[in-house]
Amino acid sequence: MHVTSNNGVLYQDAIIAYKAVAERILVNPNVSASFTSDLLKAYHPDYLQNACGLLRVGGNRDAQCHHQLVDALQSHSHLKPADITNMPVTETDILVIGGGGAGCAAALTAAQQGSEVILATKLRLGDSNTVMAEGGIQASINKGDSPQQHFDDILSSANQPVNKQLVADLVMDAPDVLLWLIEQGMQFDLDDHGNMCTRRAGGASQSRVVFCRDYTGLELMRVLKESIRNSQVDVWNYAPAIELTTDSKGQCTGAVLLSLEDNQYTLVKARSVILATGGLGRMHLNNFPTSNHLGATGDGLVLAYRIGARLRDLETFQYHPSGLIFPASMQGVMVTEGIRSSGAYLLNAQGQRFIDELESRDIVSAAIIKECRQGRGVQVSDDLSGVWLDTPGLELRSPGILNQRFPKLIAAAKNAGIDPRYKPLLIYPTLHYQNGGAVIDQHGQSTVKGLYCVGEVSGGIHGKNRLMGNSLLEIISFGRKAGQHAALSSPSTQHGEAGISHLIHFNAELQQAQIPLEKKSPVLFPEYTKFEIGCDFRGSEKI
């Protein structure tokens, strides 16, 4: 695991020294551009020496990329071209790979247009990062706010060029996304006048994140699962994609799915494939703990890259400032930014605030890492330290707010034996979100015909730093767009031949780069699960 520091104040001493106080002033808040730039360069994990390397194969050859991702992208397929000759074949109009918010939105929209849809997911429908999301969804719905301001916020936090058209489409679509979700049955917290409540995301200029307590992702996923169940979408659980298929023109024509239940392959031919495979937190980049679910291993990036899709922004990843670091069994588990939106402070071991808590996530994370490295963290083990998320202070200021607005946090803390109303939580940045990904157009189409990429697996919107609430927005907005576009363009496409001869070219490049044959991807699950393709996924036999 990532070593944070070993020179902080011991937990047992720090917790005794801690006193709950309602108001604390941030002394010398420094918000100059040079300060934040220096802070990021010195402490943000994106800038760690040797964090990145150059890709030597594929469409993004010579681009900077995190070295663990380089390994995954520069790997052999599990299949050889001959493997697919005797595979059972299923045909459909649209194959959606991924059962989170983006996959469900795409599948539902396509099915509504009359397409035949298979939704294949590595785990079960709904097992995703979406279900774990807490903070909410951004949309400029209040008086005094506008899509332009939403757009400007995204650009200023992005810290690097983005696809401005995608961002503009996203912010303009936001209110309609909310309406669509309400029509699916999703509940949001309302004020006494029946207006949707909003809170401010770190780095945003306006309060525009709507939410359902701190269970926004759970509420969203529940509702979409129910919609899928009431639709004609055919759901295949425990069916990860191992390889995409292409025709002689290089167009995407389907995928090879592996059934984890019986280790059998199926070739699914589709007129369009929509990849909605989410993020890669379980690759634990830079040995960080992660907030992500078990299946977040970047499979979609690997599959898309091998058939020639271009990717972007592969050297930057989001570390969410408030990942729990204590107790050990909950390391990496995210605490919503929403709690800082409500006013909770971050305190070092001396009980001092050290950063504006609603700065953008990259800045707050870097600031926390700095505190710990410079000996002002709370030491919880030899290698691990963190800072306080001052929930008792918040409770003093707004009595009852934790029970009212943050039931998920209350339940999680209770499981850790902590009452957050009286005891602060110990946090440290956790690997949270893949900022970049597959290059897409306004309809979610990748650079490979027949392949759409939507949600976290796609890139071009968030730059170096995603704001709270823009991911849940993106997955629905682009999920629907891709579903719609694929459904309307599909009938005119014939089922192409579905082969994996694209591997011939890719393998040649791998050979030239001297990548050993044993290096295979997608990995499917993190190495500590001891999982290997072909084993019994119920874990009955010891590896």
Next chain:
Amino acid sequence: MNTPVVNSVNVTINGKSLTVPKALSVVQALWLGGYPRIESLGCLEGVCGSCRVLVRRAGSAVVSTELACQLLVEEGLDVSFLPYTDTQPRTYQLGCPISLSSVLETFTQTFPEAAKCRHCGGCDNSCPKGITVESAITLATAGDYQTAGEMFLECVLCELCETACPEFITPAQIGTFSRKVTTLLSRRPSNLIHRIEALAHQQFKVDIDR
């Protein structure tokens, strides 16, 4: 005599004996022990409802149903994973426009067993989130979808209540249904509606080159 500090515990998971460090979850313990389990695991933080287990603690005859990712190892813990089930859910169409009477009719057609609850308390006893399922079902059957739905706020759709019901009621799905109809019958937030109208009248646009 000095008693050594015990930092590891002996547990049984799926019939396999393991000695693992304290302070791990059952899932972490299983992996550490070398068993490549993937089935029934998901978010690993208690919101996806997949990791359902039977649990018996040392010295007790009681067996409870819990979520493995939230369960910490302790000496003598005995855990057995319940199989993953690809449940066939009830399907229904709510109709457009929706009305309370059409909802009541759909409810009775889709969930006819709900009225036959025998009040055994099995659903309450099996819910890992502490939801008072039985009362919520009584409310939903009586047509109070709003209150019933609110009680299911923290439901993670683990569906333990469904296998626990001797009358074959599907409480988790009734919870989702209740929340959904509450929204459809009543939620029209004004700030959102105003903004959507304004957008429809092209009152806003984004200048991407600013």
Next chain:
Amino acid sequence: MTDPDLNQVLLNPKCCTKKAVLPWLNGWGGKGLLNAVNAPENIIKTIKEAHLLGLGGSGFPTYIKWQSVADNVAPDKYLICNGNEDEPGTFKDRVLLEQTPFQLIEGATIAAIACGINHVVFYINPHLENAIQVVSNALKEWQSSDIYARVLQTLDVTISYTIVKSNGIYIGGEETAVIQTIEGKFPFPTGKPPYPTEQGVYGSPTLINNIETLCNVPHIMRNGAQWFYNLGRNDSAGTKLYTISGDVESPGVYELPMGISLSELIDKYGSGMLHQTRLKSVITGGPSNSMLTAKDLDVSLDFTSLESRGASLGTGAMIVISDADHIVQSISEYVNFFAGASCGQCPPCKTGTYFLAQIIAKIDSNKATYADLEQLTDLCRILPGSGKCHLVDGAVKLVKSSLNHFKDEYEKLLIKRE
């Protein structure tokens, strides 16, 4: 040619008078009752010496329960004659109720006298419509008979008789569930202690006995403990109604000396295996018990002998499975029964039996792997003892026993991995 061992007492034609009281009283009826009335203080001693055991499945010495109720002083006491009988493979109590109501009524009356009970309840499964009719009419006859009037007058007691229909489900036969039903509630078992003999119906001391157990009482009081003891084989006492079903030529209820051998029951009375099939297994005592195989054909069918072979006499039901049957399919039927019979109070029982049934069905349809079989075994390991009653224990016992003897039949159905 009459078989001297068959239907000697309870199913003797002399007892099968249905609702006619006079033939009963002119035959064997009334003598035991009069003996009881003349020396009520000796009744329990006689039952003890006769070695009468609970014949509804427990095998528990009857006199102990009677003594406990007799010792508890209370203004009201109850006797429940348990005729719920809702288990596959057992239909002996039904026969007794429909054919021989008076030996039951007389037995119940003697029990009431012995224990100071004033409320006698006949608790009958509503599916047994005919039995309810017969008992109802028989009670009318009984209550207008001289002997009944004489009992009440001589002993200066009141004994009332009521018929209560059960819910018609399996769990309604469990003792604490019986009490719930009598009190007008759903038959949810409540766990023991408290024991019904101390705190039963409306908190009063309550004796719950099986129909067959009570039917033996007037004969014991008529002919004495030694006579009853001598009826049994070896060290067993009395006769037993064995219900034999499954793959035999003559399934049915046969009253035979307690301790008859399994092979004799199957070959002589069951007329042997069906259509030249061979014996594969016998589920002894009813489906919530263990299985025996061909090597146990010599076992004496009494409580102790069967226990020593890891099995149980239970209700005396013997379900015969031949080599024409698939064990997994047979077990599947019974586990489905248990899964449907769970009252729902205890999640490990309801959910546990649900998954036992689901895994077995998966195995039976060739969709399971070795990991599923392991999971089944693990459920059998963790579930016992987790419920307020023994339903889940019974289901597990059967599954475990089938895995013990017939694992190969399960394994044959599994999908093999390369």
